[in-house]
Amino acid sequence: MTRLVLILATILVLGITAVHAEAGEITIAAASDLNFAFKELVAEYEKTTGDHVKLSLGSSGNFYAQIQNGAPFDLYFSADIGYPRKLEEAGLTVPGSLYRYAVGRIVIWTGNESKISVGKGFDSLREPTIKKIAIANPKHAPYGRAAVAALEYAKVYEQVKDKLVMGENISQAAQFIESGACDIGVIALSLAMAPAMKTKGTYWEIPAEAHPPLEQGAVILKSSKQQESAKQFLDFIKGPQGQEIMTRYGFTLPN
Known part of the structure; x- marks a missing residue:
C-alpha cells in the first residue's frame, strides 16, 4: 500500500512538472504608460493560455539601451516606435514582427x-x-x-x-x-x-x-528563446480581448 502511494505521488509530481514545462514563460519590457493596461492584459492572457509573463516597466529609451547591450527580453513594447525600428535596422529583431500597437x-x-x-x-x-x-x-x-x-x-x-x-x-x-x-x-x-x-x-x-504623434511599437527580439510564445502574446494584443483593454485605457488603435 505504501509503495502504491509513493508511485502515485511520483506520477502526480511528474505530471505537475510536465505541465509547468509545457507552459511558456516570456519576459516583456514595456513602456510605463502601459502600467495599468498591461497588468490587466497580462492577467487575462495568463488565464486564457496558462503561460506566464514577467513584466518589466520603465522608460522606452532605457529599455532600448539595455536591449542593445544584450538584456534578455523576449518582447519590447516601446512608447516610441522609433526605438524598435532602430533595433530592426540593427538586425536584433525577428523579421516582420514590428507592430504599431497604439497611439498614446x-x-x-x-x-x-x-x-x-x-x-x-x-x-x-x-x-x-x-x-x-x-x-x-x-x-x-x-x-x-x-x-x-x-x-x-x-x-x-x-x-x-x-x-x-x-x-x-x-x-x-x-x-x-x-x-x-x-x-x-x-x-x-x-x-x-x-x-x-x-x-x-x-x-x-x-x-x-x-505634439508629434505618440506612435507606439512592439517587436519580438531575435535573441528570444521563446519566440513562439512571444508571437502568441502579440497576437493576443491584436485580438478582441487585447484591443478592448487597450481602448478602455484611452489608446487609439492602429487601423
Whole structure:
C-alpha cells in the first residue's frame, strides 16, 4: 500500500512538472504608460493560455539601451516606435514582427486636493501658486518629449521650465503629483484613466495637434528563446480581448 502511494505521488509530481514545462514563460519590457493596461492584459492572457509573463516597466529609451547591450527580453513594447525600428535596422529583431500597437495621448493632471482647475487647459500651468510641474524625462521617455513639445506649442514652456520636475518615466511623474510632491503635471492618458488614479484626480486632454504623434511599437527580439510564445502574446494584443483593454485605457488603435 505504501509503495502504491509513493508511485502515485511520483506520477502526480511528474505530471505537475510536465505541465509547468509545457507552459511558456516570456519576459516583456514595456513602456510605463502601459502600467495599468498591461497588468490587466497580462492577467487575462495568463488565464486564457496558462503561460506566464514577467513584466518589466520603465522608460522606452532605457529599455532600448539595455536591449542593445544584450538584456534578455523576449518582447519590447516601446512608447516610441522609433526605438524598435532602430533595433530592426540593427538586425536584433525577428523579421516582420514590428507592430504599431497604439497611439498614446497626454493630459494635464492634478490631484483632487488641488485648487488648480485643469479645465483651463494650458493656462492652468500658469497659476502663480504652482511650484512644481511633473513630466517624464524627455531624454529617454517619449511621453516627456511629447510634454515638452506641447508646452512649446502652447507657448508656456519658457514660463514653466524652471518648475519642471523630471520623472524617470511617465509612471514616476504621475506618482510625483499623486503624492503631493508636485502640484500638477503632464502624464499619459492611459494612467489618468486607470481605476487606481481616476478617482484621485482630474485631467484635461491635450489636443493631438499640440505634439508629434505618440506612435507606439512592439517587436519580438531575435535573441528570444521563446519566440513562439512571444508571437502568441502579440497576437493576443491584436485580438478582441487585447484591443478592448487597450481602448478602455484611452489608446487609439492602429487601423
